[in-house]
Amino acid sequence: MDVTKEFCDQKKFQATNGDLCSERFEVVPLPEAQSVKAIVDALEYFVYNIEISMSEVLGDITIRENDDPRQSSSVAQHRLVTTVEDVLQMDTNNVAFNEYIPPGPGQDEVGFSISDAVDEDDAFPYKPTRVRQDVTIITMVSWRRLPDNKPIIVLVQWWCLRLRRSTIDVPPNAVTRIQNGIEHIGAAMIEAARHADAQGNLQVN
Numbered sequence: 001m002d003v004t005k006e007f008c009d010q011k012k013f014q015a016t017n018g019d020l021c022s023e024r025f026e027v028v029p030l031p032e033a034q035s036v037k038a039i040v041d042a043l044e045y046f047v048y049n050i051e052i053s054m055s056e057v058l059g060d061i062t063i064r065e066n067d068d069p070r071q072s073s074s075v076a077q078h079r080l081v082t083t084v085e086d087v088l089q090m091d092t093n094n095v096a097f098n099e100y101i102p103p104g105p106g107q108d109e110v111g112f113s114i115s116d117a118v119d120e121d122d123a124f125p126y127k128p129t130r131v132r133q134d135v136t137i138i139t140m141v142s143w144r145r146l147p148d149n150k151p152i153i154v155l156v157q158w159w160c161l162r163l164r165r166s167t168i169d170v171p172p173n174a175v176t177r178i179q180n181g182i183e184h185i186g187a188a189m190i191e192a193a194r195h196a197d198a199q200g201n202l203q204v205n
Contacts, residue, residue, distance in 0.1 A: 003027050003154055004144050012179065018165035022179050025158045028190055033153040037100050039141045040111030042196035044098045046189055047113060050078050057188045058181050060084050066124055074098070079124040084174050089130040093118040108143040132164040135182060139189065155193050159186050
């Protein structure tokens with residue numbers, strides 16, 4: 001697979017237990033970008049303010065139920081509740097992690113943004129009166145080489161949404177809105193990467 005060329009693969013399916021799932025794998029070359037760190041910083045800002053980002057992107061109000069994460073912390077928890085089309089409420093509980101590895105001997109700079117669902121949380125348990133979505137998003141930003149050996153920054157992203165089976169009656173339009181929502185969030189993260197203030201010098205060997 002040539003990771004310097006755009007690629008996208010997406011699928012939706014129902015798990016054997018009734019959960020509704022969506023997955024997407026995407027490769028996005030960023031020929032105008034000059035700094036992996038600038039992109040990682042932009043992604044970190046997007047995720048750090050995820051309740052604001054979700055509200056702006058989706059148009060459904062999302063609020064945080066736990067304390068605001070500290071920017072100085074390498075790991076942050078996001079316990080969120082979203083009101084979907086004024087019809088129902090949706091629980092999301094994720095732990096996010098970002099890492100930037102600077103260039104070194106024989107090593108180009110690389111960055112990661114990872115967010116994974118919390119299965120159980122005694123402090124903020126999932127509420128049976130709300131639908132539950134589990135979201136995992138893994139984004140890697142790194143330098144690659146084009147066929148002419150020219151360096152280029154490439155963003156690779158994989159996400160998975162699992163809308164948990166529930167006794168709550170969820171209208172089909174709400175299901176579609178939730179499934180489409182993760183697509184919009186992933187696209188917004190990629191746009192944040194595209195517009196990152198990447199003015200640094202090329203840092204490849």
